[in-house]
Amino acid sequence: MARGARLVTGQPDFSTAPRSGRAPAWDTLTLLLGGLLLALAAAEAWHARGEARRAGERLAGVRRDAEAASARLRALEAGARGEARGLLPAAEARPDQIVASLASALPRDVRLARLSIDYSQGGALEMHVVARNTAGWDLLLETLERARQFREVEPGPETREAEVRSVIRARWAGETP
Amino acid sequence: MALLGTRLYLAFDASGVTAAEMNEGVRGRSPRGFARAPLEPGALTPSPSGRNLLRAEAVKDAARRAVEGLGGRRVTLVLPDGLARIVLVEPPEGADPRDYVRFRLAPSLPWPVAEAIVNTLPAGRGRVVGAAVRRAAVAEYEQAAAAAGLAAERAHLAPLLALEGLLRSGARDEVHVLLGDVAVCLAAFRGAALVGLRNRRRDRSPGEESRLRDEAARAASTAGHGPALPRLVVSGSGSSGLRRALDDLAAGRRLEGPAEWPEAREAAWLGGLVS
Numbered sequence: 001m002a003r004g005a006r007l008v009t010g011q012p013d014f015s016t017a018p019r020s021g022r023a024p025a026w027d028t029l030t031l032l033l034g035g036l037l038l039a040l041a042a043a044e045a046w047h048a049r050g051e052a053r054r055a056g057e058r059l060a061g062v063r064r065d066a067e068a069a070s071a072r073l074r075a076l077e078a079g080a081r082g083e084a085r086g087l088l089p090a091a092e093a094r095p096d097q098i099v100a101s102l103a104s105a106l107p108r109d110v111r112l113a114r115l116s117i118d119y120s121q122g123g124a125l126e127m128h129v130v131a132r133n134t135a136g137w138d139l140l141l142e143t144l145e146r147a148r149q150f151r152e153v154e155p156g157p158e159t160r161e162a163e164v165r166s167v168i169r170a171r172w173a174g175e176t177p
Numbered sequence: 178m179a180l181l182g183t184r185l186y187l188a189f190d191a192s193g194v195t196a197a198e199m200n201e202g203v204r205g206r207s208p209r210g211f212a213r214a215p216l217e218p219g220a221l222t223p224s225p226s227g228r229n230l231l232r233a234e235a236v237k238d239a240a241r242r243a244v245e246g247l248g249g250r251r252v253t254l255v256l257p258d259g260l261a262r263i264v265l266v267e268p269p270e271g272a273d274p275r276d277y278v279r280f281r282l283a284p285s286l287p288w289p290v291a292e293a294i295v296n297t298l299p300a301g302r303g304r305v306v307g308a309a310v311r312r313a314a315v316a317e318y319e320q321a322a323a324a325a326g327l328a329a330e331r332a333h334l335a336p337l338l339a340l341e342g343l344l345r346s347g348a349r350d351e352v353h354v355l356l357g358d359v360a361v362c363l364a365a366f367r368g369a370a371l372v373g374l375r376n377r378r379r380d381r382s383p384g385e386e387s388r389l390r391d392e393a394a395r396a397a398s399t400a401g402h403g404p405a406l407p408r409l410v411v412s413g414s415g416s417s418g419l420r421r422a423l424d425d426l427a428a429g430r431r432l433e434g435p436a437e438w439p440e441a442r443e444a445a446w447l448g449g450l451v452s
Binding site: 011012013014015016027 | 254256337
């Protein structure tokens with residue numbers, strides 16, 4: 001015989017004081033109250049779930065708008081730089097263009113020992129140069145500062161022994177298209 | 178899980194008082210504890226109109242012994258077969274089933290109908306099992322329980338509990354013989370519906386099995402089963418011996434209490450509770 005009836009159903013009552021005439025038992029009231037609270041909690045959870053979904057959708061929309069605005073700002077800034085100077089943006093410059101520009105700026109007594117280009121920093125250049133004499137060094141700085149292709153030219157510390165060794169930092173401004 | 182708590186069922190019959198603690202939950206009932214305290218012959222005699230508890234003190238002591246160690250604040254009394262008048266009827270559409278059962282049973286009750294407690298059990302296909310008990314008889318059992326320290330919340334009838342289980346579990350084409358200590362209920366099922374019901378006093382003298390078989394055949398025939406006796410299923414008090422005597426005739430799946438308590442095997446009402 002199976003253990004456990006499938007459903008506890010109401011049974012006929014033959015007692016002399018039937019249940020319907022008595023106050024409901026506390027445990028029944030507690031069960032009903034518990035069921036009511038459970039239903040309320042479930043409804044609240046359902047409502048909160050909907051709120052969270054709507055808030056998530058709103059946040060995603062705001063993020064999309066912010067990203068679009070940021071991209072537009074970058075494009076406008078880049079365009080403004082290019083329009084103001086009539087030059088190509090640094091990110092569009094090729095290394096051979098930069099090297100060629102530098103080579104044309106180098107005086108006869110100065111050689112370029114090393115060059116690094118950082119595109120992530122807007123075309124930041126770091127030039128290790130060796131000048132045979134101070135006159136060549138001064139001429140290089142003057143030439144770079146005058147050249148339209150370079151801006152923010154900053155000479156680094158110098159060592160002056162038999163020759164001048166230094167690092168020059170500058171930013172690639174581009175070439176006239 | 179006992180989501181709805183535990184309920185103590187306290188059953189009386191001529192041979193003893195049995196108690197079963199049941200877990201009740203939304204998935205059904207499961208037994209938690211069982212105990213039986215035998216009664217001396219003559220201490221309790223189920224009767225529809227006469228006095229039932231002839232030695233009330235002995236019955237009270239048996240009830241107290243039976244519930245020792247069992248829990249369950251809510252108590253349902255299970256009244257023995259032989260106490261009620263039971264009938265299977267099909268009330269007219271729109272009629273209150275209880276009123277109709279009262280109307281049908283009133284002429285045959287051996288006590289004034291005003292003293293009757295009438296209730297019904299839905300039996301499917303528009304039929305109900307109706308039962309009437311005398312208020313004074315029920316009060317005797319309630320007083321015995323109260324004297325044993327138990328506040329009975331409800332009262333049920335052992336044969337109706339067994340029938341409930343059979344109806345719930347969908348008994349097929351079978352005649353169920355539900356045995357109490359002093360009375361027997363024969364329930365004929367066809368197509369999972371209760372189609373015939375007889376209730377009478379038991380005659381436990383030799384040859385009971387053949388008398389029951391004949392009675393079952395008549396019950397089946399009246400219920401429209403035809404000449405061949407459908408499967409006979411015997412449950413309840415003394416059913417083991419009767420099944421042996423009936424041999425393979427009584428081979429059906431029967432109502433039994435939980436197997437871990439051997440004394441519960443012949444409690445058909447308990448089988449009905451957990452089926």
